Amino acid sequence: MHRFLVKLSSSNQFRSFKNHRLLLPLLPSSKPFTSSSSVSSSPPRQSNRSGYPYSVELFRKISPLSSNSRTLGVNGRSISSEAGRESIEYDVLIVGAGPAGLSAAIRLKQLSQEKNVDLSVCVVEKGAEVGGHIISGNVFEPVALDELLPHWRQEHTPIEIPASSDKFWFLTKDRAISLPSPFDNKGNYVISLSQLVRWLGGKAEELGTEIYPGFSASEVLYDASDKLVGIATKDMGISKDGSKKENFQPGVDIKGRVTLFAEGCRGSLSERIIKKYKLREEVNAQHQTYALGIKEVWEIHESKHNPGEVVHTLGWPLEPKTYGGSFLYHMNDRQVALGLVVALNYHNPFLNPYEEFQKLKHHPAIKRILEGGTVLQYGARTLNEGGFQSIPYPVFPGGAIIGCSAGFLNVPKIKGTHTAMKSGMLAAEAAFGVLHEGINMNTYWDNLKDSWVWKELYAARNYRPAFEYGLLPGMAVSAMEHYVLKGKVPYTLKHGKADHEATNHARKCTPIEYPKPDGVFSFDVPTSLYRSNTNHDHDQPSHLRLRDPKIPEKVNFPEYAAPESRYCPARVYEYVEDEEGKPKLQINAQNCLHCKACDIKDPKQNIEWTVPEGGGGPAYSLM
Amino acid sequence: MKILVAVKRVVDYAVKIRVKPDKTGVDTQNVKMSMNPFCEIALEEALRIKEAGFAKEVVAVSIGPSQCVDTLRTGLAMGADRGIHVETNTSFLPLTIAKILKSLAEVENPGLIFLGKQAIDDDCNQTGQMVAALLGWPQATFASKVVLDKDKHIATVDREVDGGLETLCVDLPAVITTDLRLNQPRYASLPNIMKAKSKPIKKMTVQDLKVDVKSDIEILEVTEPPKRKSGVMVSSVDELIEKLRNEAHVV
Numbered sequence: 092m093h094r095f096l097v098k099l100s101s102s103n104q105f106r107s108f109k110n111h112r113l114l115l116p117l118l119p120s121s122k123p124f125t126s127s128s129s130v131s132s133s134p135p136r137q138s139n140r141s142g143y144p145y146s147v148e149l150f151r152k153i154s155p156l157s158s159n160s161r162t163l164g165v166n167g168r169s170i171s172s173e174a175g176r177e178s179i180e181y182d183v184l185i186v187g188a189g190p191a192g193l194s195a196a197i198r199l200k201q202l203s204q205e206k207n208v209d210l211s212v213c214v215v216e217k218g219a220e221v222g223g224h225i226i227s228g229n230v231f232e233p234v235a236l237d238e239l240l241p242h243w244r245q246e247h248t249p250i251e252i253p254a255s256s257d258k259f260w261f262l263t264k265d266r267a268i269s270l271p272s273p274f275d276n277k278g279n280y281v282i283s284l285s286q287l288v289r290w291l292g293g294k295a296e297e298l299g300t301e302i303y304p305g306f307s308a309s310e311v312l313y314d315a316s317d318k319l320v321g322i323a324t325k326d327m328g329i330s331k332d333g334s335k336k337e338n339f340q341p342g343v344d345i346k347g348r349v350t351l352f353a354e355g356c357r358g359s360l361s362e363r364i365i366k367k368y369k370l371r372e373e374v375n376a377q378h379q380t381y382a383l384g385i386k387e388v389w390e391i392h393e394s395k396h397n398p399g400e401v402v403h404t405l406g407w408p409l410e411p412k413t414y415g416g417s418f419l420y421h422m423n424d425r426q427v428a429l430g431l432v433v434a435l436n437y438h439n440p441f442l443n444p445y446e447e448f449q450k451l452k453h454h455p456a457i458k459r460i461l462e463g464g465t466v467l468q469y470g471a472r473t474l475n476e477g478g479f480q481s482i483p484y485p486v487f488p489g490g491a492i493i494g495c496s497a498g499f500l501n502v503p504k505i506k507g508t509h510t511a512m513k514s515g516m517l518a519a520e521a522a523f524g525v526l527h528e529g530i531n532m533n534t535y536w537d538n539l540k541d542s543w544v545w546k547e548l549y550a551a552r553n554y555r556p557a558f559e560y561g562l563l564p565g566m567a568v569s570a571m572e573h574y575v576l577k578g579k580v581p582y583t584l585k586h587g588k589a590d591h592e593a594t595n596h597a598r599k600c601t602p603i604e605y606p607k608p609d610g611v612f613s614f615d616v617p618t619s620l621y622r623s624n625t626n627h628d629h630d631q632p633s634h635l636r637l638r639d640p641k642i643p644e645k646v647n648f649p650e651y652a653a654p655e656s657r658y659c660p661a662r663v664y665e666y667v668e669d670e671e672g673k674p675k676l677q678i679n680a681q682n683c684l685h686c687k688a689c690d691i692k693d694p695k696q697n698i699e700w701t702v703p704e705g706g707g708g709p710a711y712s713l714m
Numbered sequence: 715m716k717i718l719v720a721v722k723r724v725v726d727y728a729v730k731i732r733v734k735p736d737k738t739g740v741d742t743q744n745v746k747m748s749m750n751p752f753c754e755i756a757l758e759e760a761l762r763i764k765e766a767g768f769a770k771e772v773v774a775v776s777i778g779p780s781q782c783v784d785t786l787r788t789g790l791a792m793g794a795d796r797g798i799h800v801e802t803n804t805s806f807l808p809l810t811i812a813k814i815l816k817s818l819a820e821v822e823n824p825g826l827i828f829l830g831k832q833a834i835d836d837d838c839n840q841t842g843q844m845v846a847a848l849l850g851w852p853q854a855t856f857a858s859k860v861v862l863d864k865d866k867h868i869a870t871v872d873r874e875v876d877g878g879l880e881t882l883c884v885d886l887p888a889v890i891t892t893d894l895r896l897n898q899p900r901y902a903s904l905p906n907i908m909k910a911k912s913k914p915i916k917k918m919t920v921q922d923l924k925v926d927v928k929s930d931i932e933i934l935e936v937t938e939p940p941k942r943k944s945g946v947m948v949s950s951v952d953e954l955i956e957k958l959r960n961e962a963h964v965v
Contacts (some may be wrong), residue, residue, distance in 0.1 A: 177905050219726075220746055286744070306904055327901040340901040467732070624746065626728035710729055712744040 184347025188216035191494025192353030198519035200298035217307035221292035235512035249286035255399030267456035307702035319489030321346035350490035361496035386430030391464035449613035471660035550578030597652035627707035634703035715825035752830025790910035791902035812844035817923035842891035
C-alpha cells in the first residue's frame with residue numbers, strides 16, 4: 092500500500108503551508124526573464140507535492156539553461172543560419188487550433204483591443220480545417236467560455252442541448268445495473284467539440300487572428316541561447332524515398348516572440364520540449380498516464396432519441412483490472428455520441444480496445460438505443476489521465492504549453508475542455524504581459540495555481556490512482572472521495588507504472604477471442620476508418636518513425652504478440668510475412684488517425700509519432 | 715493573353731457522404747469541402763503556362779455560395795492573379811454554368827478557358843463542352859498534355875480517349891478540360907496564402923451577367939445505390955445458365 096502514497100508531510104511543511112497563504116500576496120513581481128545566470132542557483136528540490144499551495148522557492152526562476160548540459164543539436168539552429176527557408180514573424184505563435192489554442196488567441200486579441208496594442212497572433216493547425224482533428228465526448232462545462240466570451244448565450248452557437256439527465260450503469264454481459272451517478276452535469280451541454288472549435292475559430296478570426304490550417308509544425312526552432320523562438324512547418328511534396336516531388340514546397344519558419352504549444356494530448360513537439368527543458372523534473376511531476384477513447388456518432392431512430400441524456404458505464408466489456416468505461420450522449424438532430432475509453436496501462440497485450448468497443452455495442456442496453464440507426468462518423472484519440480500529479484512545469488524560455496499537451500483533464504469528471512480553455516486564457520494573459528509590460532512568463536504558472544483549474548484538479552487527484560488497486564477498491568475510494576473527502580486529504584496517491592511499462596509479456600497472458608463484426612452494430616476497422624474521412628497523401632515518408640527498426644520483429648512480435656497491431660484503432664501496424672515467411676512490420680501510415688496511442692503504448696517506446704504533411708489525417712465534423 | 719480557369723467547390727474526395735433523409739440530395743452540412751481535384755489540375759496548368767511566359771494573367775472563377783470565396787483564395791494562393799465569385803445559393807446544372815461562363819468570357823476575353831474534365835460530385839463531364847459550343851470555340855477535352863505555340867496561336871493537346879491518346883490542334887481562343895495525368899498541382903505555400911489575402915476577388919451576380927438561369931431539369935429524388943448483395947456459389951454450368959436467364963435476365 093505504501094508505495095503508492097507519498098509520505099505524509101511533516102509538521103514543518105504544514106507550517107510553511109500556512110505561511111504561504113500570507114506570503115503569496117507579498118510576492119515581489121517577477122523579474123523579466125533573462126537567459127543569463129544572474130539568478131542564484133536553487134537548492135536541489137525534494138518531492139513537495141504534499142502541500143498546497145506550493146512553496147514559492149520552487150518556482151521563482153526557471154533553471155538556467157547553462158551550456159554545460161546543452162548543445163545546439165540537430166534540432167537547434169540559430170535564426171540566421173538556414174538558407175532558402177522563408178521566415179515569418181509574429182508576436183505570438185500558437186501551435187494547434189483546438190480549444191486551448193483558440194482560447195489563447197481570442198484572449199490575446201481581446202487584450203490587444205482593450206489596451207489598444209497591436210499584437211500579431213498566428214495559429215498553425217495540422218488538420219485541413221479547424222475542427223477537423225477535434226474529437227471528444229463531449230459534455231461541455233461552459234465555465235471558461237463564460238469568462239472568455241460572456242455573450243455566447245445570446246448568439247447562435249453549437250452549444251444547444253443542455254444535459255438533461257446523468258445516468259450511470261454498471262454493465263455485466265447481459266445487464267445494466269443503475270447506480271447513483273457520480274457525475275453532476277447540471278448546467279452543462281452535450282455538444283460536438285469539433286463544431287464548437289469551428290465556432291471558436293470563427294471568433295478568433297473575427298478578432299484578427301491569422302489561422303492557417305493544413306500546416307503541420309514539424310520542428311522546433313531555438314536561438315543561440317537555447318530559447319525557443321518558433322517552429323518550422325513540414326516540407327510538402329517529398330516522396331516515399333525521400334526525394335523531392337514535382338510539387339515540392341519547402342516548409343517555412345514561423346517565429347513568435349512568445350510561442351504557445353496547444354497540440355493536445357501527447358503533442359509531438361510538446362513532448363520534445365518537456366524532455367528538453369526537463370519540465371517534469373522541474374516540479375517533480377510524475378509521468379503522464381493516458382487512455383484511448385474510441386468514438387462513433389450515430390444517427391438513431393427518433394423514438395430512441397432523448398436530447399441531453401448523458402449515460403456513463405463501468406464494467407463490461409472491460410475486465411476489473413482494466414480501467415475504463417463508456418459514454419453515450421444524446422446530441423441534437425437525432426445524433427448520439429457513443430464511445431469507449433480504455434486506460435492504456437492495461438496489462439494484457441492481447442487487449443484490443445477497438446474490438447472491446449465493438450463488443451460494447453452488442454450489449455442489450457446499448458443495442459436497444461442503436462437499433463435502426465446508422466453510423467455517421469468514427470474516430471479515436473488518446474486523452475490524459477494523469478491529472479494533478481502529472482502536470483509538468485508548463486513554461487520554458489520562449490513560451491509555454493497549454494491545454495492537454497500539458498495535461499489539465501479532470502479525470503473523474505472526464506472533462507478537459509474547460510480547463511484547457513482556461514489554461515489558454517491564462518497563458519495568453521501572461522504572454523500579453525511579457526510582450527507589453529515586460530513581466531515573466533512564469534506568471535502563467537502562478538496564475539494557473541491561483542485559478543479554479545488548480546483547485547479542481549487538486550480535489551480530483553486521488554480518483555484515478557485509487558483504481559491501481561482494482562475496480563472495486565477504486566470505486567470505493569471514488570465514492571469516499573466524492574461524498575466525503577472531496578480531495579481534502581493530506582496524501583496524494585501516486586500513479587503506477589508508465590503505460591508502456593505496464594504491458595505484460597504475451598506468454599503470461601491469455602489471448603482474447605473477439606467476435607466477428609456483424610456489419611450492423613459492429614464493424615471491421617476498414618469500414619470504420621472510412622467513416623473517419625482520414626486520408627494522407629500516399630507518396631510521402633511514413634510519419635511514424637521507428638527509433639530502432641529491428642525492435643518490432645525482435646521484441647514486439649515475439650515477446651508482446653505485436654500489441655501495436657491490436658491497440659491501434661486505424662490498423663496502421665500490421666505484421667505480414669516476408670519472402671522467407673518471417674513476420675515483418677508493415678506501417679500503413681495513410682490510415683493514421685493521429686490518436687498517438689502508439690507513441691504512448693509501445694513497450695520499448697520505439698515508435699515516435701511525428702507530424703505528416705499538413706492537411707492529412709481525419710476530417711471530423713460531428714465528433 | 716489572359717487565361718480563365720473555372721473552379722468548383724465540391725465535397726472533399728476523402729469524405730464519406732450520405733444522402734439526406736428527405737432524399738433531396740447529398741448531405742453537405744458539416745462536411746469538408748475542397749476545390750475539385752480536376753479544377754486544381756486545370757489551375758495548375760494555367761499557372762504553368764503563365765510561368766512559361768505565354769500568358770499575362772490567370773483569373774479564377776467560381777460559381778456558388780459565399781463559401782466559394784475560400785476555394786478562390788486557395789486558387790489565389792496557388793498563384794492565380796485575381797478571382798471572380800458569381801454568388802448564388804442555387805445549385806446550377808452544367809448548362810447554366812456554361813451560360814454564365816460564356817457571359818464572363820465575353821467580358822474578360824480570355825485566350826484560353828481551362829476547366830476540370832468533370833466535378834467529382836456530379837460527374838457530369840459537360841460544362842467544358844457546353845461552354846465551347848456556346849462560344850463557338852474549339853475544344854480539347856481530357857487533356858493529358860498541352861503545348862502552346864504562341865506565334866501560330868494554337869494549342870496542341872493530347873487527349874485521353876477510350877482507344878488511347880488522340881492529339882488535336884486547336885486554334886486559340888479555345889476551351890481545354892483537364893484530365894488526371896496532365897500535371898501534379900502545387901501546394902499553396904504559407905507565404906503565398908498570406909499574399910493571397912490581398913488579391914482581389916470580384917463579386918458578381920447572375921443578373922450582372924444577364925444570364926437566364928431557368929433550368930429545364932428538376933431533380934426528383936436522390937437515393938443511395940442499392941446495397942451490394944452477397945454472391946451465390948453455383949454448383950454446375952446448367953445452374954449458372956438458369957440463374958443468368960431467370961434471375962439476372964441477361965441471357
